[in-house]
Amino acid sequence: MYNPSAAGGAANTQSGSRVFVYEVVGLRQNEATDQNNYPIRRSGSVFITVPYNRMNEEMRRIARLGGQIVSIRPLSANHQGNGTSAPETTNGLQQEKKEETKPMTQAKEKEKDVPVNIYRPNAPFIGKCLSNEELVREGGEGTVRHLKFDLTGSELRYLEGQSIGIIPAGTDKDGKPHKIRLYSIASTRHGDDLNDQTVSLCVRRLEYKHPETGEMVYGVCSTYLTGLNVGDDVKITGPVGKEMLLPDDPKANVIMMATGTGIAPFRAFLWRMFKEQHADYKFEGLAWLFFGCAYTPNILYKDELEELQAKFPDNFRLTYAISREQKNPQGGKMYIQDRIAEHADQLWELVQKSNTHTYICGLKGMEGGIDAGMSGAAEKFGVVWADYQKGLKKEKRWHVETY
Numbered sequence: 001m002y003n004p005s006a007a008g009g010a011a012n013t014q015s016g017s018r019v020f021v022y023e024v025v026g027l028r029q030n031e032a033t034d035q036n037n038y039p040i041r042r043s044g045s046v047f048i049t050v051p052y053n054r055m056n057e058e059m060r061r062i063a064r065l066g067g068q069i070v071s072i073r074p075l076s077a078n079h080q081g082n083g084t085s086a087p088e089t090t091n092g093l094q095q096e097k098k099e100e101t102k103p104m105t106q107a108k109e110k111e112k113d114v115p116v117n118i119y120r121p122n123a124p125f126i127g128k129c130l131s132n133e134e135l136v137r138e139g140g141e142g143t144v145r146h147l148k149f150d151l152t153g154s155e156l157r158y159l160e161g162q163s164i165g166i167i168p169a170g171t172d173k174d175g176k177p178h179k180i181r182l183y184s185i186a187s188t189r190h191g192d193d194l195n196d197q198t199v200s201l202c203v204r205r206l207e208y209k210h211p212e213t214g215e216m217v218y219g220v221c222s223t224y225l226t227g228l229n230v231g232d233d234v235k236i237t238g239p240v241g242k243e244m245l246l247p248d249d250p251k252a253n254v255i256m257m258a259t260g261t262g263i264a265p266f267r268a269f270l271w272r273m274f275k276e277q278h279a280d281y282k283f284e285g286l287a288w289l290f291f292g293c294a295y296t297p298n299i300l301y302k303d304e305l306e307e308l309q310a311k312f313p314d315n316f317r318l319t320y321a322i323s324r325e326q327k328n329p330q331g332g333k334m335y336i337q338d339r340i341a342e343h344a345d346q347l348w349e350l351v352q353k354s355n356t357h358t359y360i361c362g363l364k365g366m367e368g369g370i371d372a373g374m375s376g377a378a379e380k381f382g383v384v385w386a387d388y389q390k391g392l393k394k395e396k397r398w399h400v401e402t403y
């Protein structure tokens with residue numbers, strides 16, 4: 001039977017070189033816990049040191065013993081090794097003490113060098129529309145267009161995961177200029193022409209029936225953008241946004257969950273990881289895109305995504321949830337959260353890795369289903385997802401941009 005006191009030994013092997021501390025509540029004081037020397041504190045928490053390669057096994061054991069893991073922290077490097085500086089008791093249990101968590105160096109680095117607000121709404125850059133292509137194929141619903149703008153002569157530069165602002169032409173009902181709307185950038189920092197002179201967007205034309213009059217209403221800016229002709233001027237501001245930046249670490253795991261135009265920043269990520277090959281960035285981690293839409297013809301950038309998947313099968317996974325065509329195991333519509341639930345164990349294993357970043361982008365409200373799927377997975381291991389997710393957010397490894 002696995003004995004947590006062996007954790008220090010396993011931590012010295014190369015594969016198990018990382019060690020984590022579980023804070024556990026609710027462990028039943030019984031023969032099994034006594035046998036393993038779990039001292040149940042008055043506060044109700046016990047702290048258990050676990051090497052990386054035993055994490056899942058230990059989680060299952062804790063769950064069997066009625067425990068709930070309320071936090072998982074990496075044990076800092078200077079607490080590992082031969083154990084001399086580790087505040088561990090001889091039975092391998094962690095002292096009740098605040099742990100240092102390793103700072104996320106990538107996040108810090110990024111903050112130094114992220115371009116923002118190079119062009120402000122009172123002095124936008126006037127770009128030109130270079131192309132405007134329909135992305136929804138026959139049989140799909142709505143209009144979504146891929147637009148490319150010329151930035152020649154501008155100072156505008158941006159990173160994958162940022163957004164730009166667009167000021168639609170014309171005036172509002174009071175005769176005032178329209179306000180800016182934000183759009184996620186769908187191209188890499190180098191632009192679709194790889195000359196650092198363009199920026200691309202993926203825009204859905206907003207259309208809905210007025211709830212009272214029943215009349216069709218079309219969104220101001222999205223109708224303006226999707227209707228642009230090649231050569232038209234466009235007022236561009238920004239860039240903005242630091243929430244959705246791609247980690248610099250080429251070995252990071254990147255989980256992406258998108259509905260509809262939420263794919264825009266992930267197109268930029270995937271193009272940087274796989275399609276464009278640059279000397280300064282060779283992606284070696286796992287990229288996993290979950291994409292949700294209503295019909296197959298609404299899968300945006302489908303051919304290109306599938307081509308990348310076929311070319312890089314070890315590094316890129318692609319999972320669709322097509323709500324009007326596929327069924328979930330309960331016989332209902334297949335939404336992205338059903339795919340999360342289907343792959344919950346693998347996702348749970350991935351999110352525990354300190355180099356895994358999860359990104360959610362698209363329709364407001366999609367986080368609810370994703371949380372439900374992740375809760376189910378975490379629960380199997382006695383972990384409270386909401387608490388665990390707080391830790392991920394703190395470490396800047398859980399990124400959400402919904403609209």
Ligand code: FAD
Pocket residue numbers: 163181182183184185202203204205206208209210211218219220221222223261262264401402403
């Ligand atoms: P508006 O004319 O501004 O109309 C919007 C208003 O219509 C809403 O405020 C609401 O009052 C009303 N409305 C909308 N739907 C309904 C409904 N079903 N029933 C009743 N009333 C309704 N969009 C993209 O297409 N692609 C992107 O990549 C993208 N990225 C974004 C990134 C960020 C960070 C943010 C904040 C938003 C992003 N958006 C994106 C959304 C975009 O900014 C606009 O909100 C969108 O295009 C609609 O703007 P509009 O001017 O066409 O609509």
